[in-house]
Amino acid sequence: MVTLKEKAEIDSKDYRMWFKLNEDTNIRVRTSVGESEPRLIKNSLGQGSFGAALASSLNIGCAIKDTFGETSSTHIGTLPLNAIVMQDDIAKLNDNLGQAREGCNKINNTLMRKQLAVNHDKCKYLIVGPRKFRKDTLAELERQPMRLGGVVIKHAGSEKYLGDWVNELGCKESIDDTIKERIGKQTSKANDIITLADAPMMGSDGSSRTAIRLFEAQVIPALLFNCESWIGITETQINELQGFQDKFIRKLMHLPVSTPKAILHWDCGMEMMKWRIAKRKLLFLRKIMKKENSNLCKRAILNEVILNIKGLGHECNALSTTLGLPDLRDKFDIITRGSIERAVREQGEISTRAEVEASRKVGDRASNDHKDREYLNYMTLPDSRIWMRVRARSIKGVKVNNKNSNNDLQCRFCDEDANESQEHLEVCKGGDYERRNLKMSRRKDLVIFWRRMTTKMTDWGRGIR
């Protein structure tokens, strides 16, 4: 409380009112297996509320600052670093073991003074650096373990910090760990959305977009949280994320695994992972560059330039060049949010179009008419499922669509000397009955035709004619 009063200049009457408002709060904890029993808590400032987070940040942050003062234990170029605090999470950065041990003692004393308990299970250390350094350090720690308040703290190869996994082997491994965990966690959520998609309520706006919107709102933010920090993300890692999104669309649209990715990307209209991450990085850099010069993150980026480290600034510069934008590190004040978003959207469109045009199977689907690829906006999900199959040339049962399992591609519905392709079936004499009352130039009628034709083909296989 003294901290709040002195450092944040909060009036003691305000503090008292805040305390009174939260006195004797009944809390329940929501867990994956339901809600817990209510519990009365005495001294709290609103567990889980924003105010409480702010107060605890201020409390611990100021205490750590008072303890360590201006001393530094490591640096990026000319930027000295010591301990970084986020709410109740403290990370101490050190160049050697002596500094780490001293840091442990100081942190323990500080927390004791504040009557805060240390969660010893969550206290870990990572050793970052060349292999020999890590080996020697570990050997030294074997002889004399690291302690915090008398309790030995353990070594961890990879540890979760503020939602991201930090692996001591480096950036690539950290991103690997983070992506793997996130995809694992989000898979069940994505599957729930797919199950939900068939509920009549989900199609009440007459479009097929509801499930995709839900995916964008619930899954994507959790998947890409803090992806601005994924420096040096590899092609493989981006593909892994893209694969997750593709799989969602494929399952939602009931499409086979063999569906060309190009048509999936072109028709679903969802942003590609590569560009999602690029956009977030650029917007983040712009935001940081607009901050005052004392901002730690800004200083780290400027030091990267001085030291010629390939960090966020370097990556964004490469992205800006691709997008035809000026370097954000100099021109951050003249580039708007909107212009970054627009540039990314246009570039994404260009690359997806190129992908479709390069496809052997669906190369002709890259028309300039927006209506051709925006059918998810005006067709219901069952219709969209058929239409996407038509577009992908993967209507079930059509001979040409699975060349491998059919030796004879001759149309089975007429006597003409023609291969049984989707294009032929749309005009095939054997489909006259399926074309009754339909205008085959209308998208809506084509969907009806293909629904009838699919039934015909399935029945044919079972011997019903």
Ligand SMILES: [Zn+2]
């Ligand atoms: Zn035919």
